[in-house]
Amino acid sequence: MKDLIHNFLIVSVAYITAFSLTLGFIVPLQQILLSNVISELSVLFLPHGVRVLAFYFLGWRAVIFLLPASYLMNFLSSQAGITLDPWAPVVSLIGCYLGFVLTIRFFPEDVLHRQFPRWQYFGLIALLGSILNSLGNTVLLKHELDFLVATGFLFGDMAGFFVCFLILMYVFRFARLLTEVNDA
Amino acid sequence: METIPDMSSLLKNIAKMQIMLADMEAELGIKNIGTIEKSVLSSVVDLTGDTRLVSTKEILKHPLNCDYSRPSLFRALKNLEGLGKIAKGGDKRGLYALADQSA
Numbered sequence: 001m002k003d004l005i006h007n008f009l010i011v012s013v014a015y016i017t018a019f020s021l022t023l024g025f026i027v028p029l030q031q032i033l034l035s036n037v038i039s040e041l042s043v044l045f046l047p048h049g050v051r052v053l054a055f056y057f058l059g060w061r062a063v064i065f066l067l068p069a070s071y072l073m074n075f076l077s078s079q080a081g082i083t084l085d086p087w088a089p090v091v092s093l094i095g096c097y098l099g100f101v102l103t104i105r106f107f108p109e110d111v112l113h114r115q116f117p118r119w120q121y122f123g124l125i126a127l128l129g130s131i132l133n134s135l136g137n138t139v140l141l142k143h144e145l146d147f148l149v150a151t152g153f154l155f156g157d158m159a160g161f162f163v164c165f166l167i168l169m170y171v172f173r174f175a176r177l178l179t180e181v182n183d184a
Numbered sequence: 185m186e187t188i189p190d191m192s193s194l195l196k197n198i199a200k201m202q203i204m205l206a207d208m209e210a211e212l213g214i215k216n217i218g219t220i221e222k223s224v225l226s227s228v229v230d231l232t233g234d235t236r237l238v239s240t241k242e243i244l245k246h247p248l249n250c251d252y253s254r255p256s257l258f259r260a261l262k263n264l265e266g267l268g269k270i271a272k273g274g275d276k277r278g279l280y281a282l283a284d285q286s287a
Contacts, residue, residue, distance in 0.1 A: 006194055057197045119208035169205045169214075 004061075011054045011062065012069040018046035018164060019073040023080060039082050040141055041152045047073075048133075048157040049164025051093070052126045055100040063093045091136035099129025119165065130157035210267075217267065220260040223248045225269055232282055240278040 026044045030037060037043060054062035070089035077084055085091075103125045134153030138146055209215040217225070227246035231238040243249065244257055252260075261280065264270045273281040 003194065010194075053201065057200075119204050119211070122204065165205065165208060168201070169209055172202055172205055173209075 007058055007061070008065045011050070011058070011065040014050045015047050015054075015066055015069040016073065018050045018160075019069075019076075022046045022160070023073070023077060023082075027080075027082070037152065038149070040084060041149065042156045043152070043159060044163055045153075045156040045160035046164045046167075047160065048096075048126060048130060049161040049168070051096045052100075052122055052129065052161055055097055055129070056122060056125060059100075060097065063097050066093055085137075085140040088137060088140055091140055092133050095132035095134075095136045096129035099127070099132050100125050102128050122165070123161070126158060126161040130154050130161075133157060215267065217263070217269070218260070220249075220252050220256050221263050221267075221269075223252070224257060224260040225264055228264075228270055228280060228282060237274045237279040237281050240280070243280070 022042050022045055026046070027039070027042055030043055031039065034043065051062070051066065054066055058065060067089060070093060074084050074086070074089050103121075107121075107124065131154060134150045134157065135145065137153050138150040142149055206215070224243060227243055227248045228238055230248070231242050231246065240258075240261070243261070244254065249257055261270070265272070265280075268283050270280045271283045273279050
């Protein structure tokens with residue numbers, strides 16, 4: 001039970017942080033630099049990296065853990081003037097989870113028997129999850145399969161995933177540096 | 185659906201994530217080298233000013249490295265070799281060159 005609460009809190013804080021960075025920093029910058037891109041679409045959607053990690057480490061439970069934070073951020077997005085479909089969080093999470101399931105179904109040996117997963121494997125989960133997520137969100141947004149919008153979602157998710165991992169890399173590097181300073 | 189056995193442990197997950205990110209760092213070529221490695225690499229750069237190859241003995245005696253123990257310096261040499269910063273060169277043992285100069 002304690003582990004579940006820990007995991008829920010970590011996943012929620014990570015998701016809210018990543019979404020806040022996207023909503024508060026990337027989206028306004030995007031509206032200035034890329035004004036022709038629709039506001040519902042972020043070209044650098046950082047929470048996708050959090051979703052990928054959550055599904056990899058927690059499996060199906062990540063859907064439940066991520067749902068409250070997803071709805072909170074959906075509500076905050078609408079307050080900020082970006083109205084998303086009420087089903088968008090559910091569609092995104094199920095899409096990403098199916099992508100994760102497909103990855104471990106078709107590439108099982110890597111995830112089950114490798115002690116040290118390689119980052120490209122997470123990239124594969126991110127890609128398959130994002131394809132399903134982008135198709136689902138495009139249908140919700142446009143009520144048809146607009147491939148240009150779907151490609152935009154896919155690009156935003158993958159760029160966000162990569163940058164999210166880069167940020168995590170530097171967070172861990174900084175933590176190591178702090179440890180070295182404290183040890184000295 | 186249970187994906188990976190024993191994945192409930194938070195520490196285990198963090199360790200796995202750190203290893204995966206370290207792997208990413210190495211593959212992207214942005215891995216941060218340690219203080220001793222930086223010192224050894226600087227001494228190799230300094231010593232290769234006149235000659236292409238430098239001996240382990242010269243590296244160990246270099247003023248930049250005098251504060252470190254022999255095992256630490258040998259470990260740093262091995263790490264730098266692994267990172268592709270320096271490479272063994274020449275016919276004799278214990279000779280090193282900067283990686284892009286070794287052939």
